[in-house]
Amino acid sequence: MNNPNIVILGAGYGGMMTTTKLQKSLGANEANLTLVNINDYHYQATWLHENAAGTLHHDRTRIPIKEIVNTTNKINFIKDKVISIKPAEKKVKLENSEIFYDYLVIGLGFELATFGIPGIEEHAFKIENINSARLLREHLDYNFAKYHDEQKKREARLNIVIGGGGFTGIEFAGELANRIPELCEEYDIEKAQVRIINVEGADTVLPGFDPQLVNYAMNSLEARGVEFITGAMLKECKAASIVYEKDEKQVEIPTMTTVWTAGVKANSIVEKSGMETNRGKVEVRKDMRAPDYDDIFVIGDCAVIMDQESGNPYPPTAQIAIQQSNVVAHNVKSLINGGEMEEFEPNLLGTVASLGNNDAIGMVMNNRKLFGWKATVMKKVIDNRYLFKLGGISLLMRKGKFNPFY
Amino acid sequence: MNNPNIVILGAGYGGMMTTTKLQKSLGANEANLTLVNINDYHYQATWLHENAAGTLHHDRTRIPIKEIVNTTNKINFIKDKVISIKPAEKKVKLENSEIFYDYLVIGLGFELATFGIPGIEEHAFKIENINSARLLREHLDYNFAKYHDEQKKREARLNIVIGGGGFTGIEFAGELANRIPELCEEYDIEKAQVRIINVEGADTVLPGFDPQLVNYAMNSLEARGVEFITGAMLKECKAASIVYEKDEKQVEIPTMTTVWTAGVKANSIVEKSGMETNRGKVEVRKDMRAPDYDDIFVIGDCAVIMDQESGNPYPPTAQIAIQQSNVVAHNVKSLINGGEMEEFEPNLLGTVASLGNNDAIGMVMNNRKLFGWKATVMKKVIDNRYLFKLGGISLLMRKGKFNPFY
Structure with a gap:
């Protein structure tokens, strides 16, 4: 048989x-x-926003499949x-x-999911996989490099609009706030010339999350230059601008970088x-x-x-x-x-959102709120625990996130 | 007075x-x-091709003017x-x-100087200054990153055409041959998919240079994947291709990267x-x-x-x-x-062209030919000598090119 x-x-x-x-x-x-x-690799989808911002190399995020599963013997792998x-x-x-x-x-x-918003498919950048994340990283670099190579300076090259204030949008904003000073240094641009604008349809970012933690997150990001526009719907994404509607008024922001994180x-x-x-x-x-x-x-x-x-x-x-x-x-x-046959019973351990810069917010077991460095520790614990489960101690040592201080 | x-x-x-x-x-x-x-910096124009290829960071090539001249006292500097x-x-x-x-x-x-060739001004990349060199570097990265992010793969993203086989064109080709394997590694591209094509109007590259050395240079670069098309005139540069004419026939190469080095x-x-x-x-x-x-x-x-x-x-x-x-x-x-009043009397010490990969060719005093590692040593000696003259031992130590082996 x-x-x-x-x-x-x-x-x-x-x-x-x-x-x-x-x-x-x-x-x-x-x-x-x-x-x-x-692809012939697995990747940590929850780290892609760091690859996209350029704060973590994508090779840290991906793992060749043959390093985890024994493709020579027990398992057939088809790419x-x-x-x-x-x-x-x-x-x-x-x-x-x-x-x-x-x-x-x-x-x-x-x-x-782009919900049929015109231009998102063609013009917006995505944090979807390794290819789209590193493309976004290079797009940012390219626009900053291009800024001083043009006679007429275009603010559209330095404005970055993030469509969506959910997990990915907020985590990406946090990483970007870390990355921008480095990009400014690299391409001779003043930090004040760069805008990071998060546009969210709901009345608050991270809808459904604890209001105190949301407040903490927004303060932390605003202090590092992120602007929030809530209750605003994206209406159209163009090659060099984005249009949103808020309070029945349409506003156009010049930008060549709209990052779509608002729907899956x-x-x-x-x-x-x-x-x-x-x-x-x-x-x-x-x-x-x-x-x-x-x-x-x-x-x-x-x-x-x-x-x-x-x-x-x-x-x-x-x-x-x-x-x-x-x-x-x-x-x-x-x-x-x-x-x-077993039945699935979810065990909701909690959620942590990174804010970059060794800051984070989280809700963990028993509705305990976490923020600041404690939340970042929890985030790393979650990530490292997964790597250990997936590939044992050797994968953890190779790909884990460690901080010398805690 | x-x-x-x-x-x-x-x-x-x-x-x-x-x-x-x-x-x-x-x-x-x-x-x-x-x-x-x-700019508020000086740069070594002869190193720009390395910045453009991405083999040397542009901050190694430029020097803040205030580090060389005493702008606090004796000299007014106006940016x-x-x-x-x-x-x-x-x-x-x-x-x-x-x-x-x-x-x-x-x-x-x-x-x-673009000699009125249509499209060069709008579409070709230039190795002219720090801004244009680092833009070219980022453009290469962007296209390699974009390759796998598109459903339909476009060879135009991986073909690189260098217009002009003079000093800059040849030196850039050499650096690029060094850089391509790294770019391939970074963006999961096979090296064989990438073409570096040098198009020169004369019957030989480096016209006027000693034929034996030219031959040496072409062999060295061809061995690392550079293709040469000589006796060919660029006719038109488009956003995604370049047209050249050779033997009265026009040929179109798909490329989003034409680098114009053929005229100043x-x-x-x-x-x-x-x-x-x-x-x-x-x-x-x-x-x-x-x-x-x-x-x-x-x-x-x-x-x-x-x-x-x-x-x-x-x-x-x-x-x-x-x-x-x-x-x-x-x-x-x-x-x-x-x-x-003194009169200028040139003292032609010779010329060395780098080929990347620790290879070079040169003609030095008394028409002595140099190639291989000896020429690369001479090249570094020339560069380091200039830095010493410009800013003394401290500038030389900071910006000089040293090789641990010789």
Whole structure:
């Protein structure tokens, strides 16, 4: 009898952790394990804003897949792009091949949602993956370099507009506030000439976060030159400006750098596969399987789980994806070897948002508020804990974030 | 009686060395010395190709003027742009002021000449000053970063065309050949995807240079991936391609990076001043003064001196400009204090072209040919010697190029 084929799509937090767990728990004779990913590396999506700002090199953020999984023996790794999933045929179409599965784990992550705002797709920069993050870093450098090479100086080169005051937008603003003085030094520009402008549609940035912590974050960032425009909707992004509307008035800011951080959605391949979706995401069963398919698991940003208490979905965080991978790996093994199916129960450990400059805010277990250096320590603990789980002490030592002072 | 006003325009090789020499030879009570420059720094124009390729940081190439001349006491430094020179009124118009002189030294350097080739002005990159050199560096980074961020891959982002196989073009090609492997590593690009193409109008690169050395240089660069197209004229530069004509056929190469190194002319302010010029340059008298004005000296790229033997002008090199500064400084002092006027006699010590990668070619005194590491040593000796002359041992230690092996 042939071994069953387990195919894992996507090497993000969920797919990667599922892979490493199955690698440990399943013998090579029990199943064929195949990981498919568009790149030959995994990356920490929660660090991309640092790569984009230029405060952390992208090679710190990414990890070659072959350094984590044993691709010589137990696991097949296919570097390719997923084109479509055909659940009825138990088949996945890749750009260069087709593969069949007995069990499928979909962890294809998010895409940006632009809500149809004109020009975002063409002109805005994105903090979406390694490619888009380092492009943004180079775009900033290029514009600062270009400033003094033009006869007519253009403030559009030095204004940076961040669309969206959610986690990514705020964390990016914080890193940028750290980076700007270095860019100014490099390209002979006065710091006062540079503007970092955060535009958020809600009445406050980080909506839903504790107001005291939001206040702390805004003060910290404003002190380092970040401007906030809340209750303002982006109306159009152009090559050299952005238009927003606030109090029924439209305002145009000259900028060649609009960074879009205001919306994500599930990878559209999931919706196109014909599976039942809720706003593009698969509302998975308690054992993390798709409602209509007993052989398909969905994890991370492509899945949605409702919190019965609040009536809202659990947030699409790395933390949740990693927790889900425990259940997915366990249940895949159970389906193959026999055994009980587990149910996913989220354990919300808290959230920390970095503000750059060794500052951060966070809510941790039991609704405890954290800010300042204590929150930055917690942030590093979370990041380092993940690296340890993913690749043990050697990965932690290579990629971890350590601070000599605490 | 008032002290005479000496005004030196431009802090390039000629202006800078004239300033430091006059600072030493003239007492503070003998004259007012004013240096005017568009930037508050001097730079080694002969190192700009390294800044542009990204193999040497531009801060190694530039030197704050206040670190070389004593601007607190003996010398007035005005950071401003020269708009025009009015010899009849003994006046120089700057962007923000007007200054009068008794003695004027014009060392305003070169401008690029595009010979009317369509699109060069708008689309080609230049290795002209610190601003344009670091812009080119960032442009290369940006295009390599953009390559993988686009759905449709564009070879125009990875083709680099250098227009001109003179000194700058060849030296830049050599540095670029060093830099490309690093850029490929940084942006996940295969080295074989990148092309460096040098297009030269003459039948050989480095026309006028010893054929054996030219051959050596071409072999060295070809071995590192540089392609040469000689006997080819650039016809048009577009945003994403360049057209050249060879053997009566036009060829279009997709590229977003055309680097124009094929022509320089004297700063056009000189011609517009109404002084008699020869192809934009002032054919100075033997004492380095303009033919029609006893109070105006012209130095470096704005001046031309014919070699009576060959009938050709001496080349517009840093070496010649530095030698001229001895005569100019001496003669300015003679005009003020009385004394003999000296005549300029060039002492052609030789020329070395760097090829990157610790390789170089050179012709030195007595027509001795040099290549390989010996030529690179000679190149460093020349550069370091200049720094020592300009700012003594402390400047040499800070900015000099040293190699631990020789």
